[in-house]
Amino acid sequence: MRAWISIVLTAVMLSVSGCGFKDIDKRYFVLGIGIDKTNDDTKPYRVTLKLGIPSAKVEPGQSNRSQLISQDASTITEAVRLLKSKVDKELDFGHTKIYLFGKSLAYDDIQKPLDWFVRRRDTQMIGYVAIGEPSAEKILSTKPPSERLPANALIMSFNGEGTESSYIMTERLSDFQRRITERGKDPYMPIIQMSGESFAILRAAVMDKHRIKLELSEQETRVLNELLxxxxxxxxxxxxxxxxxxxxxxxxxxxxxxxxxxxxxxxxxxxxxxxxxxxxxxxxxxxxxxxxxxxxxxxxxxxxxxxxxxxxxxxxxxxxxxxxxxxxxxxxxxxxxxxxxxxxxxxxxxxxxxxxxxxxxxx
Incomplete structure (x- = not known):
C-alpha cells in the first residue's frame, strides 16, 4: 500500500512541475483587455492587451511599467494565440479587471467578444466593462502621472476605493452578461474618453442586447446612476x-x-x-x-x-x-x-x- 501511495504522489508532483504549471516569473499578467473593430472584413477584431511589468520600487509615475501589444484577427481566440508569439512569457488572464469595447464595435455588435470573455474559465466575472472612446486601444495606452501600478487608475475609478463621483457608472462583467441574456433589463456601459495624458468618465451608453441604442449626456448619466x-x-x-x-x-x-x-x-x-x-x-x-x-x-x-x-x-x-x-x-x-x-x-x-x-x- 505504501508503495502505491509513493507512486501516486510522485506522479502528482511530476504533473504539477511539468508543463501544466509555470512559475510567476514566467508569466505576463494581463491587467486590461481592449477589443476594437477594424476596417478589414477578413480581420474584423483588434485585440489589445495591457501587460504589467513587475518592479521592485513602487512610486507614482515611476513604477507604472507596462507593455501594450495588439493584434488583428478574424476571431478573438486567434488574436490571443498570435499575441502569445509576441511575448516571451505565458499570458495569465487571472488578474484582468478591465474589459473595454471600442466605441465603433459597441455600435456594431458586442455579442461575439462578450462570449469570449464569459467562456474563458480564467477571466474574472467581477471585472469592469466599459466603452473606450475613440478606441479601447487608446484608453489602455494612457498612463496618468499619478498612477502607481499599470491600469490601476481605471480600476480605482470603478471599484470605489479611490474617487467617488455621481457621473461614474460602474458595471461588472457578471451583471452585464445577465442583462444581455435576460428579458426585462437592458445593459449599459460607462464611456471612457481621452483627456490629455489621462481619461475622463462622464457619460454612459444604454444598449439593447447587441449594440448601443442611446448615448446619455453627462446630466442624464448622473440621473441614471442615481436611479440604478x-x-x-x-x-x-x-x-x-x-x-x-x-x-x-x-x-x-x-x-x-x-x-x-x-x-x-x-x-x-x-x-x-x-x-x-x-x-x-x-x-x-x-x-x-x-x-x-x-x-x-x-x-x-x-x-x-x-x-x-x-x-x-x-x-x-x-x-x-x-x-x-x-x-x-x-x-x-x-x-x-x-x-x-x-x-x-x-x-x-x-x-x-x-x-x-x-x-x-x-x-
Missing part, C-alpha cells in the same frame, strides 16, 4: 425665481410598482431624499424650509421624468421595469410580447419627498 445605484453622492441643484441653491444629498431611497399594466400602464415611483445646503446665493436659515423642499422636489421630478421618458421612447429599460412585470407572473412569450407593446405607452407617476435638514456650517 441609489447613489447618495450627488447634488440636487435648484433654481426657481429667487431660490438658487444646491443640496448635498446624504440619503436617497426609491421604490416603484406597476399599476393597471393590462389597460392603462402606469409606473408609480416614490422617492425619499434628504440633504443639506451646500451652496446658495442667499441666506437660507430664515427661509420657509417647507417651500424650499417643494421647489427642490419639483426640480427633481423634472430631472427624473426627462430621463425616464427618453429611455421609454427609445424602448430601453435599464432599470428593470420589464423584469418586475415578469416577476408578477407574466412569464410566457405572449405576455412578454404584450409588455413590449405596453411599455411605450407607459406613464410615470412620481411622488418625491424632499427633506431639508440643514444649511451647512453657516446660516
Amino acid at each position: 445605484k441609489k447613489n447618495k453622492n450627488f447634488e440636487l441643484y435648484t433654481k426657481s425665481g429667487k431660490d438658487d441653491f444646491a443640496m448635498s444629498i446624504n440619503r436617497f431611497g426609491m421604490k416603484y410598482k406597476l399599476l393597471n399594466e393590462q389597460v392603462n400602464p402606469k409606473i408609480r415611483m416614490t422617492f425619499h431624499i434628504t440633504g443639506v445646503a451646500e451652496e446658495s446665493s442667499r441666506r437660507l436659515h430664515s427661509q420657509d424650509w417647507s417651500r424650499l423642499e417643494r421647489v427642490a422636489a419639483k426640480q427633481a421630478e423634472e430631472r427624473f421624468l426627462g430621463l425616464l421618458r427618453r429611455l421609454r421612447d427609445h424602448g430601453l429599460d435599464p432599470i428593470g421595469f420589464g423584469l418586475r412585470y415578469r416577476a408578477m407572473g407574466h412569464v410566457s412569450d405572449d405576455e412578454w410580447q404584450k409588455w413590449l407593446e405596453l411599455y411605450p405607452k407607459t406613464e410615470f407617476d412620481l411622488q418625491i419627498h424632499v427633506q431639508f435638514v440643514g444649511t451647512g456650517s453657516v446660516k
Whole structure:
C-alpha cells in the first residue's frame, strides 16, 4: 500500500512541475483587455492587451511599467494565440479587471467578444466593462502621472476605493452578461474618453442586447446612476425665481410598482431624499424650509421624468421595469410580447419627498 501511495504522489508532483504549471516569473499578467473593430472584413477584431511589468520600487509615475501589444484577427481566440508569439512569457488572464469595447464595435455588435470573455474559465466575472472612446486601444495606452501600478487608475475609478463621483457608472462583467441574456433589463456601459495624458468618465451608453441604442449626456448619466445605484453622492441643484441653491444629498431611497399594466400602464415611483445646503446665493436659515423642499422636489421630478421618458421612447429599460412585470407572473412569450407593446405607452407617476435638514456650517 505504501508503495502505491509513493507512486501516486510522485506522479502528482511530476504533473504539477511539468508543463501544466509555470512559475510567476514566467508569466505576463494581463491587467486590461481592449477589443476594437477594424476596417478589414477578413480581420474584423483588434485585440489589445495591457501587460504589467513587475518592479521592485513602487512610486507614482515611476513604477507604472507596462507593455501594450495588439493584434488583428478574424476571431478573438486567434488574436490571443498570435499575441502569445509576441511575448516571451505565458499570458495569465487571472488578474484582468478591465474589459473595454471600442466605441465603433459597441455600435456594431458586442455579442461575439462578450462570449469570449464569459467562456474563458480564467477571466474574472467581477471585472469592469466599459466603452473606450475613440478606441479601447487608446484608453489602455494612457498612463496618468499619478498612477502607481499599470491600469490601476481605471480600476480605482470603478471599484470605489479611490474617487467617488455621481457621473461614474460602474458595471461588472457578471451583471452585464445577465442583462444581455435576460428579458426585462437592458445593459449599459460607462464611456471612457481621452483627456490629455489621462481619461475622463462622464457619460454612459444604454444598449439593447447587441449594440448601443442611446448615448446619455453627462446630466442624464448622473440621473441614471442615481436611479440604478441609489447613489447618495450627488447634488440636487435648484433654481426657481429667487431660490438658487444646491443640496448635498446624504440619503436617497426609491421604490416603484406597476399599476393597471393590462389597460392603462402606469409606473408609480416614490422617492425619499434628504440633504443639506451646500451652496446658495442667499441666506437660507430664515427661509420657509417647507417651500424650499417643494421647489427642490419639483426640480427633481423634472430631472427624473426627462430621463425616464427618453429611455421609454427609445424602448430601453435599464432599470428593470420589464423584469418586475415578469416577476408578477407574466412569464410566457405572449405576455412578454404584450409588455413590449405596453411599455411605450407607459406613464410615470412620481411622488418625491424632499427633506431639508440643514444649511451647512453657516446660516
